[in-house]
Amino acid sequence: MYVILVYDIGEMRVARMLKLCRKYLNWIQNSVFEGEITEVKLKEFMGKAHTIMDLDNDSIILFKSREQRWLDKQIIGVERGPVTNFL
Template identity: 65%
Template sequence: MYVILVYDVNEKRTNKMLKLCRKYLNWIQNSVFEGEISEVKLKELKNRASLIMDNETDSLIIFKTRNEKWLDKEIVGKERAKTDNFL
């Protein structure tokens, strides 16, 4: 599945969350990630994120789609990180 993940955590936990999410997805902008991920890996990511987060103040939002082709993405301005991989 293809996901877009957005988090909002206290600045004390930002680096930990950034490092965790970069292990699973492509970092495209501050606190925003996207990419292909399996159900098992997504569950693992959510479990690890919950250990970092304070559920009273922090949030993690995940948008899911079957495939990236079902997502119409438009970038206005500078793209922070390209997700295209050329081999």
């Protein structure tokens, strides 16, 4: 399954969330990630994300699509991809 993930996380927790997201997905903009992921891996990610999040203040929005080809992605302006894929 293909997912787009966007987070809005308090400053105190954002570095940990960024690191976690980069283990499972590709970073495409400040707080936006995308990638292919299995249901099992997504559940694993969600479990870890919950331990980082303050559910009263933070949020994650997840868009799931069975097929990446159903979504057309367009970038306008700077491409802010990750400088490196190494953590």
